[in-house]
Amino acid sequence: MKQQRLVSIINRLFPVRILFLTAVAFAFLHFLSACKNDIEVVNALTNELNLPDQSGKNIEFQLTDSGKLKLIFKAPYGERYVKKEEEPIKIFPKGIEVLFFNDEEILESKITAGYAEQWEEQMLWKATDSVVAQNVLTGERLNTEEIFWDEKNKRIYSNVFTKITNEEGVFFGEKGFEADQDLENYKLIGSSGTVKVKDEELQ
Numbered sequence: 001m002k003q004q005r006l007v008s009i010i011n012r013l014f015p016v017r018i019l020f021l022t023a024v025a026f027a028f029l030h031f032l033s034a035c036k037n038d039i040e041v042v043n044a045l046t047n048e049l050n051l052p053d054q055s056g057k058n059i060e061f062q063l064t065d066s067g068k069l070k071l072i073f074k075a076p077y078g079e080r081y082v083k084k085e086e087e088p089i090k091i092f093p094k095g096i097e098v099l100f101f102n103d104e105e106i107l108e109s110k111i112t113a114g115y116a117e118q119w120e121e122q123m124l125w126k127a128t129d130s131v132v133a134q135n136v137l138t139g140e141r142l143n144t145e146e147i148f149w150d151e152k153n154k155r156i157y158s159n160v161f162t163k164i165t166n167e168e169g170v171f172f173g174e175k176g177f178e179a180d181q182d183l184e185n186y187k188l189i190g191s192s193g194t195v196k197v198k199d200e201e202l203q
Contacts, residue, residue: 005070012100022162025028034199051078051080052081052091053071053080053081053082054079054080054169055077055078055080056077056078057076057077058076058077059073059074059075059076059077059078059092060072060073060074060075060190061073068101068103068105069101069105070100070101071098071099071100071101072098072099072101073096073097073098073099074096074097074099075092075094075095075096075097075116076094076095077091077092077093078090078091079091079092079093079113086183087119087120087121087122087132088119088120088121089117089119089120090117090118090120091116091117091119092115092116092117092118093112093115094114094115094130095112095113095116096111096112096113096116097110097111097112098110098111098112098149100181106137107136108135108136108137109133109134109135109136109137110133110134111127111131111132111133111134111147111149111156112131112132113127113128113129113130113131113132113147114128114129114130114131115127115128115129116128119147123150123151123152124148124149124150124151125148125149125151126146126147126148126149127146127147127148127149128145128146128147129145130143130144130145131144131146131147131158133147133156135184136168138166138167139166139167140164140165140166141164141166142162142163142164142165142177142179142186143162143163143164144158144160144161144162144163144176144177145160145161146158146159146160149181154178154180154181155178155180155181156178156179156180156181157176157177157178157179158173158176158177159175159176160175160176161173161174161175161176161177162177162188164177164186164188171188171191171192172191172192173188173189173190174189174190174191174192175189175190176189176190177189
């Protein structure tokens with residue numbers, strides 16, 4: 001009878017969920033103890049679960065050159081993976097926004113995407129999922145589903161269908177494009193498009 005009363009009191013103080021989590025925690029600690037805290041086993045488990053080495057929320061950093069603001073990078077969430085014999089990689093599964101500034105520190109262009117990766121050693125970015133690159137000063141706009149940003153050479157390019165809209169019309173690159181990161185001097189690959197004609201040119 002006393003034992004039943006004790007069990008009843010414990011159940012009221014510690015809900016089933018907490019007891020379950022406690023049991024799982026003890027089982028996991030017991031497993032690690034059995035492994036004698038073998039770091040290789042722990043690392044193997046981490047790799048098997050594909051857990052990031054680092055992660056963060058509401059990421060933002062700025063890049064300056066000679067004291068002048070050149071770039072602002074924003075992401076709601078990011079992960080960093082460092083694996084043996086592989087190049088470190090950052091992954092931004094919830095998207096990114098990159099703002100580029102000219103020598104007068106005026107916002108010149110920006111890139112947004114729903115997903116992005118960065119290979120650290122190559123300084124190469126890959127963005128996918130509704131990618132939009134826009135020259136804020138000219139209004140020129142680029143839409144594609146995949147884009148690469150070569151950070152070293154300040155170039156952006158794509159190997160898939162791309163649409164560019166500017167004051168002259170709408171143009172398509174069936175096999176992608178190449179451009180400066182400010183969307184100047186671009187070249188469409190496999191191009192076609194529609195050119196706007198002003199009324200006075202028809203008279």
